[in-house]
Amino acid sequence: MMAVTMERQQACSTTAGADARRCLHCGEPCTVVVVDERGNGFCCAGCQGAYAVISGLGLQDFYALRQHSRRWGECQPPQPSDAYEPFDSPEFLGNSAPRMIGDGVCESRLGVAGLHCSACAWLIENALRRVPGILAAEVNLRRHTLTVQWESSRTTLSHLACLLDRLGYSLHPLNDQRWQELDREGRRLLAHIAMAGFLAANAMWIAVALYAADFTGIDPRHRYFLNLAGMALAAAAVWWPGRRFLVGAVAALRTGTPHMDLPIAVGLSMGTVVGGVHAVRGEGAVYFDSLSSLVFLLLLGRWLQHHQQQRTSQAIDLLLRLTPMHATVIRTDGTRRQVLADRLAPGDRICVLPDQSIPVDGRIVAGQSEVDRSLMTGESDPVVVQEGDRVSAGEINLGHEIEVHVEAVGQQTRVGQILQSIDAAASQRAPIVLLADRMGGIFVLTVLALAAATLVYWWNEDRHAAVEHATALLIVACPCALALATPLALALAVGRAARGRLFIRDANVLQQLCRPGQMWFDKTGTLTRGKRRVARMEGAIQWLVPTAALQQHCQHTVAAAIVEEVRRRGWAIPAVERLEPKQPGGMAGTVSGLRIACGSREYLLSQGIDLDDRWQERAERFVDEGMSPVYVAVEGKIELLIGLADALRPEARDVVIALQQRGWQVGILSGDHPRIVHQVARRMQIDPHHALGAATPEDKVEIVRRSSSMHTVVMVGDGANDAAALAAADVGIAVRGGAQASLVAAPVYVGTDDLRSILFLIDGARATHRLIYRTFGIALGYNALAIALAFIGWITPLVAALMMPLSSLSVVGGTILSRHFRSTFQLVQGGG
Amino acid sequence: MSVLYVALPIAILMGASALAACLYCIHHGQFDDMDTPPLRMLNEDPPVRTRRQ
Incomplete structure (x- = not known):
């Protein structure tokens, strides 16, 4: 109640005049950058636009209805209005393609991203009802979908999508046949x-x-x-x-x-x-x-x-939102068009923008970029690609726009074949x-x-x-x-686990997890964070700041890690006075009047900077510990050595040890270099015989399948390179931030970004198992008594009618009052 | 008491008609979304504005 009142006061105070510290639309604290003609302050043009649309429609009540219980979405600039043109083509919409339901009236169901609470549903429904030509609009908050009916002669879906985009919600086609089946x-x-x-x-x-x-x-x-x-x-x-x-x-x-x-x-x-x-x-x-x-x-x-x-x-499904993949095709006349990725054919030419994932297997015909291959190989470093190089589906384009000549699509791609082998793996498993x-x-x-x-x-x-x-x-x-x-x-266990953001799709796994077996972990992104960070520094740390100033002008993951470290420490990054042309392996420039050079050993040697033995020795120690060293030289003299590593999750070691204490055999199964894998295994106290590196997706399936003949095999992973192994294992556990393919394959999904959830799962499974045994005991006791009475002929219909609900009641009561799956994380402290 | 022979079937038929209505609702998806309608109801009226002091 308190929060609601404050909320309203705040909404009113911001309507009355400019509040310098909060954006009028999104409510985030900000330094106001956009002020409209009435003196209202916004954090960005997107918020100003959304506010203008909302107040233009007379829907300001939205600001009083909503609650700031969580962060009010990301502020994103609105897309140009022609970005929604594809919404008028049934090809793009796939399953969401409009159906004619009457004379010139179409109906369509689309997914909505950016819904937070009932106020969002209210805003969307009311805003759409004021658009001429829209007959009905209904938001489903559980599914995050919008069902809309409109007259095709008076408005178009692209117009509607554009309006919602200005309000801060994006529409996308649905792909949800499974839901219909469940429904x-x-x-x-x-x-x-x-x-x-x-x-x-x-x-x-x-x-x-x-x-x-x-x-x-x-x-x-x-x-x-x-x-x-x-x-x-x-x-x-x-x-x-x-x-x-x-x-x-x-x-x-x-x-x-x-x-x-x-x-x-x-x-x-x-x-x-x-x-x-x-x-x-x-x-x-x-x-x-x-x-x-x-x-x-x-x-x-x-x-x-x-x-x-x-x-x-x-x-x-909501977390994953399996939207159909789209691709931009370049036609022979040079025009571009968005189509569904599975409509592509070998021989097409497509364009992949930065930060998009490549939808097909193919060869680069124009452009030069870096791609993230971790999805398939588990390797954390981006790879430089240029004209003539092969790329495969699932890789992410990190650098610049590239044009790709399509060679294989859909199930013919390598990812497609792995996904097919997932089905095979799942069907080969013993019931x-x-x-x-x-x-x-x-x-x-x-x-x-x-x-x-x-x-x-x-x-x-x-x-x-x-x-x-x-x-x-x-x-x-x-x-x-x-x-x-x-x-x-089981229902209680699944529900309670979901409250701890541990999603169990198939309750049968609880039974398999109650006895210890073999647990395989993927390394990149599962035991580690999957992102490089500054792990250690030796030398004069103050030189990190000018280094970060230089690195701000670079797109590499090394640069991102250094800049982030400086931001984390809360240091201000100065401007660069002069930036020298970029060379492979490093960069140099002038910051605060001093020439700073940073990069690999080879780069510094090429700059004529002397590396004495003391620094070389330190750098070798870094390498031995699984870090990649970056040297920083000030005015031609080395001052700082930065060690970058894909940092282990802080809780990983405790979790592994706790699992071992519970009798599980823990191993690592990674696509990364064996030396790095062994090094991680040593720090985790994992037997080196169970730390396998350089494993392809196919190897992973093979290893999982081989070990599953003896006992329960659990695979924990995140990438598409784990997907088939996740399906082949008795229990596949997908961790957050992973590739969609692996999450679809796994019956358990950990949504907490915390490995301790796995311990929670295992202890919960054991408690559930014990509970089932206990209720079996009680129920069997009742039944034994009843059978004995029936055997000697004492059971009258009245006695039967009394005994039946009594036994059900005691069992149901005992189940609901039990504490299984309740004690989140408290077991971790005991184990670690 | 012989009214029982008429009253019981009638009572059950009346109940069955309510059951039929319930089945109709279930099959037309009225129980699919149990989350949005109760919330939508709360937002039907324009919110009461509190005056700033």
Whole structure:
């Protein structure tokens, strides 16, 4: 409340006059650079434009509605208006291509980037409704999508995209067939729950009437009618929403793997048949209330698990936002056009701008640049490429614009082939037998054997009672609590993990992680940060500042690391007085009247600067420790040595040691140079035999597959070069900041940028496993008691009706109150 | 008590019509997005402005 009030005051105060310290639109503290004619201050032209559009539409209420709970987006300059022209071509839109839904009316669903809270949805919907020609606009905050209907004669999608861009939201085509599939399954489950709930509730009323009748007496004809009606409802519940258990049981029988659906189906169908016969004949027990509530509760458990898993997988999809890749084609007449990358064909000529990733395999025909190949090789240094060099899909262009002659597209590219091998790897994996199913299998056999024993035992005494007691046993022993407990425990685990930004797409991995096995880590970007930093300096540190001044004029990663180090220390960077022409290996110039030269050993030697032994020795020590040295010379004399390294994550060592303490065998699997890999392994206390360098993506799959024959294999990685290995491993864990390909392949996604989440995952998996065992114990105890009572023939319908919900309640309560997956990170301190 | 033979089926049929309505809503996607509608409702009215002191 406090925050909201302050927010409003702030919004009003900024409307009233210029606030020198906060941008009127984005609310970020800033030194005002743009002031409009009414004296309002903004941090950039983009914010000013957005404010002008919003106030022009009369939607200033937006500023009062929104909350500054988090950073209000990145300030980005608006794109030129022709940048959205592709939005008018169905080729560009792919799955989001507009559909004609009426006379000249089109509908389309697009992804929106930049949504923060409900105020954004409000702004977009209201802004679009004021555009002539737009009939309806609806934002879905969970999916981050916009569904819009417009008259094609009066407005265009590009106009709409352009307007939203000026407001600070960008539109993009969707690529979401998987969601539709999940949606359909969710709807089907929900519909079944609604039906089962309806039938169970009505059956319950009838049952209450009959139980009351036991005490007050009832006309036998009425009892007969009520029994029939209740039985009809129960039969409907079993046949309609309960059919998924029957189908599952048939599948279990066909594949010869008994699982939970089997005892459920046996109990349900036995109860229905015997109950139906009893109801028609008007004698014996009729279990209709137990049957219908059983179906309802079981479906509820399934739905909980489905819902939770869907939520996480959506969270991952939102983080990844699998947008279709686009490419700029250069036509023979020299014009450029944006098309979907999979529409390209070998022989085309495309242009790749700086910071874009290359969509195809091909050869450079014009331009010179540096590319980041870490996606495929894991190597952290950028590679210089020029005309005639080959580039492959997934590499990122870091330098200048290049033109590429297309040689292979889509699945023919190297990345495409790796992605194909992911599918192959996933299909070759042995199916996991779930704990619940394994126990369920034993359970089925035991219950069936006991039911048969009951039948045989009573048969000679009284055939009628024999059938009745056997049926009572089957119904009472129906593992409702068991079938409810496992999905519930898994759903809770997945939900709680997601709150710690640990997204588990497939809850089955929790079971595999509960026992130690082999864990492979990728190096670049997983154990390390994947970005070079200043790791150590020797000499006079004050010379870092003029060095950074020089390096500001250079695009290399070395330069970026040095500049960032100076910024981190909060030092001001002076201007360069004179910059000498750039040469390979280093650069020189005059700063504050002194000539500074910095670069590699070869560069300094070429500048005629003397390197004495003392510096050379230090530099060699740097190399031994896995750093690349950069020399800084002032007025021809070496003053400073900077060691650059792809720094290890600070928590990496503790995590590795904690994993080893828990019995995991930890190894490194990297595409980087073996010497660097060994050096990292030594610092992590990893056995050098398990530190493998220079591994291609194909090698990684092979190694993972070979080690998975013995025990659970976990692969932790981030790049596309890990993607196939992530899929081949029993459990693939993708870490943040990685390539989309690897994240799609992995069932677990760590969104925290902190390796300790892996420990959290493993401890949580163990706790979940223990919890499932415990609830199994409780439920089995109940069932054993019930079976014993049924065996001696003491179970009346009333006792059965009481015992069933009681056992479910105790199991559900025990699961919800348990603390599994709650204690985030506290275990790390104990382990490290 | 023989009214039971008429009342029970009628009651169940009435309930079933509500169930049919619920199924219609589920199949037309009204339960797909449970996040946006409750928030949208809060933003329908123009916000109350507090006066600056």
